[in-house]
Amino acid sequence: MRKPTRALWLALAVAACWPAARAQDAAPTLEQLLRRPLTEVPRDVEVSTSSRFAESAAQAPSLTYVVTDADIARHGLRSMGDILRTMPGLFVSGDGNFSYVGARGLGRPGDFNARLLFLVDGMRVNENIYDAALLGSEFFVDVELIERVEFAPGPGSALYGNNAFLGVVNVITKGTDKLAGAQFSAGVDSNRRRQMRASWGRRTEGGVEGWLALSAFRQDRIDADIDVSEADRGPIAAHNWDRGERLLGMARAGGWTLRGGLSRRVRGLPALMAVPDGFQFAQERGIYDNSFVALAHERALGEHWSLYGAVSAKRSAYQTRFPYLREGLVPSEFAAVAVGRWLNVDLRLSTRRWRDHDLMAGVEYQFDRQQTISHGTVGEEPLGEFFGDNRRRGLFVQDAWRLGDTHRLILGLRRDQAMLGGSNNNPRLAWVWSGVADATLKLMYGSAFREANLYEFQINAPFEAPIPTPERVRTLELAWEHALTPRLQYRVSLYGSRLRGLISVSPETGVFENSGAIRNVGAELGLERRWDGGEQLRLSLSLQESKDAQDRRLSNSPRALLKLLYSQPLAGDALRLSWQALGVSRRGSAAQDLPGYALVNATLLWRADPDTELSLGLYNMANTRYVDRPGLLGPPLRQEGRALRFALTRRFGS
Numbered sequence: 001m002r003k004p005t006r007a008l009w010l011a012l013a014v015a016a017c018w019p020a021a022r023a024q025d026a027a028p029t030l031e032q033l034l035r036r037p038l039t040e041v042p043r044d045v046e047v048s049t050s051s052r053f054a055e056s057a058a059q060a061p062s063l064t065y066v067v068t069d070a071d072i073a074r075h076g077l078r079s080m081g082d083i084l085r086t087m088p089g090l091f092v093s094g095d096g097n098f099s100y101v102g103a104r105g106l107g108r109p110g111d112f113n114a115r116l117l118f119l120v121d122g123m124r125v126n127e128n129i130y131d132a133a134l135l136g137s138e139f140f141v142d143v144e145l146i147e148r149v150e151f152a153p154g155p156g157s158a159l160y161g162n163n164a165f166l167g168v169v170n171v172i173t174k175g176t177d178k179l180a181g182a183q184f185s186a187g188v189d190s191n192r193r194r195q196m197r198a199s200w201g202r203r204t205e206g207g208v209e210g211w212l213a214l215s216a217f218r219q220d221r222i223d224a225d226i227d228v229s230e231a232d233r234g235p236i237a238a239h240n241w242d243r244g245e246r247l248l249g250m251a252r253a254g255g256w257t258l259r260g261g262l263s264r265r266v267r268g269l270p271a272l273m274a275v276p277d278g279f280q281f282a283q284e285r286g287i288y289d290n291s292f293v294a295l296a297h298e299r300a301l302g303e304h305w306s307l308y309g310a311v312s313a314k315r316s317a318y319q320t321r322f323p324y325l326r327e328g329l330v331p332s333e334f335a336a337v338a339v340g341r342w343l344n345v346d347l348r349l350s351t352r353r354w355r356d357h358d359l360m361a362g363v364e365y366q367f368d369r370q371q372t373i374s375h376g377t378v379g380e381e382p383l384g385e386f387f388g389d390n391r392r393r394g395l396f397v398q399d400a401w402r403l404g405d406t407h408r409l410i411l412g413l414r415r416d417q418a419m420l421g422g423s424n425n426n427p428r429l430a431w432v433w434s435g436v437a438d439a440t441l442k443l444m445y446g447s448a449f450r451e452a453n454l455y456e457f458q459i460n461a462p463f464e465a466p467i468p469t470p471e472r473v474r475t476l477e478l479a480w481e482h483a484l485t486p487r488l489q490y491r492v493s494l495y496g497s498r499l500r501g502l503i504s505v506s507p508e509t510g511v512f513e514n515s516g517a518i519r520n521v522g523a524e525l526g527l528e529r530r531w532d533g534g535e536q537l538r539l540s541l542s543l544q545e546s547k548d549a550q551d552r553r554l555s556n557s558p559r560a561l562l563k564l565l566y567s568q569p570l571a572g573d574a575l576r577l578s579w580q581a582l583g584v585s586r587r588g589s590a591a592q593d594l595p596g597y598a599l600v601n602a603t604l605l606w607r608a609d610p611d612t613e614l615s616l617g618l619y620n621m622a623n624t625r626y627v628d629r630p631g632l633l634g635p636p637l638r639q640e641g642r643a644l645r646f647a648l649t650r651r652f653g654s
Contacts, residue, residue, distance in 0.1 A: 421451030
């Protein structure tokens with residue numbers, strides 16, 4: 001038989017491809033193929049937060065919830081607050097200046113997120129004055145630079161020490177594979193917020209890679225979050241604004257990784273200033289200045305051993321400036337300033353030298369080079385200053401022991417020693433069973449602690465009040481995850497916690513003190529479903545109840561959180577519509593109960609070509625009026641109403 005000619009082979013190929021060519025002008029590129037949504041629920045997602053090394057989420061010793069860069073783009077998530085709102089068990093509020101996050105029913109008014117540990121690429125970023133996690137526009141990482149965010153709920157002090165009280169959040173940034181070439185993005189919304197980002201990244205044939213990103217935002221004439229008279233509306237809006245810049249970069253070569261970043265945010269707020277004939281509106285400002293530089297190295301030591309080391313230096317400065325008229329009607333500013341500088345060292349040794357054991361031991365050290373809180377008139381000697389001096393050391397060991405094909409036992413213990421907080425020991429025990437196909441059962445026990453921070457010291461010192469002892473939590477949790485089909489997976493988690501010595505402000509004395517015992521029980525239910533057409537559904541319901549020793553429910557503690565995320569293609573993967581429905585139940589507060597609320601957001605994402613994305617988002621579609629009272633004082637504050645946002649991202653030379 002004669003072999004077909006080259007022309008015949010070409011004709012057959014054209015004929016075979018003709019239907020696809022009619023459906024689409026050009027064959028999909030590799031990037032288009034990678035962006036196409038999976039029609040099956042991914043089960044072996046790689047996570048690293050719960051064990052401090054990469055492993056399958058199914059085998060990790062705790063539940064881990066993940067939000068990916070694809071989720072961020074499809075749902076138009078604008079900030080870390082938006083990302084955390086989509087995660088089971090977390091609820092977020094704000095006062096226009098600071099973003100507060102609560103977990104599993106615990107969101108104490110006035111708490112600056114000190115009971116959650118936040119990491120950027122595994123590096124601790126809670127600052128050293130308030131132990132605060134800064135999650136607003138002052139956060140180091142623009143959301144478009146995030147590869148994924150992992151949240152491991154429950155006590156994490158057996159691995160991470162202080163602040164890992166209710167869980168650990170790890171923000172993992174993108175690599176040069178996704179930030180190659182030049183990129184530019186810009187966005188504007190109906191609340192007069194404008195933002196833009198520019199980045200450039202490159203990887204050489206020799207394996208050297210890096211990227212640099214600069215972003216900025218500005219928002220003018222922000223509406224008041226309380227009811228005001230029509231006459232005051234204009235002056236308040238004129239003094240109510242927000243602006244800032246961020247710079248973030250990474251370079252990697254030969255096992256070494258250098259990262260650095262800085263952020264600056266200035267929040268303008270209206271203030272009433274006393275003048276001879278009464279009061280007038282003046283400009284108050286909250287100023288955030290934060291920076292870090294970190295160097296990490298990872299290498300293999302022979303066939304079975306590996307070593308990881310990192311050192312980072314960080315600085316955080318926050319000041320609030322209040323205008324006033326001093327004697328002689330001289331315009332002046334009163335400033336409250338908090339400045340912290342600190343150094344972190346992290347060293348870990350891992351081995352698989354012994355069969356069926358993954359062993360890891362590590363040491364951590366934090367040296368607080370500066371801790372200062374001061375107040376006084378700008379340009380003059382402070383009226384008062386408070387200084388801190390602290391060192392923290394942690395030593396931990398963990399063994400992931402494979403007992404058989406279906407059993408895994410994780411044992412961990414950490415001892416922390418601090419100059420001010422004393423010593424703390426925290427164990428960890430987890431049993432993972434995978435004896436049923438496509439299912440995992442986890443039984444987990446752990447404890448955690450949080451020491452009093454410098455701010456709490458500073459409040460108590462003038463009254464000669466005793467410094468609170470570290471607060472503690474112990475949690476027992478049972479979780480079951482099961483993939484009924486490759487496209488349908490559900491999750492059930494039950495937990496119970498005992499909290500002791502929670503550090504809170506006494507309403508009688510106004511100083512910080514340890515509370516009595518608190519009981520916290522809850523359940524988290526989750527469902528994930530995918531379809532052949534690319535539709536995706538993620539649903540979670542979190543139920544909890546927290547009560548003190550007198551059987552009273554805690555304030556700012558919602559009993560139920562509902563999260564629904566749905567996404568569907570409208571024209572293949574080029575055009576996609578995504579929905580969010582977020583519900584928070586009624587909560588109590590010191591002054592009055594806060595009604596529950598439900599929000600619905602929608603985002604239309606159009607990928608015009610592999611290098612161009614356009615996004616149109618509508619937030620709080622029903623313009624639901626709801627309030628939060630995140631602080632200890634002041635009235636309930638109205639939260640964001642309906643907002644329309646348009647954003648464009650363009651890549652060059654990727």
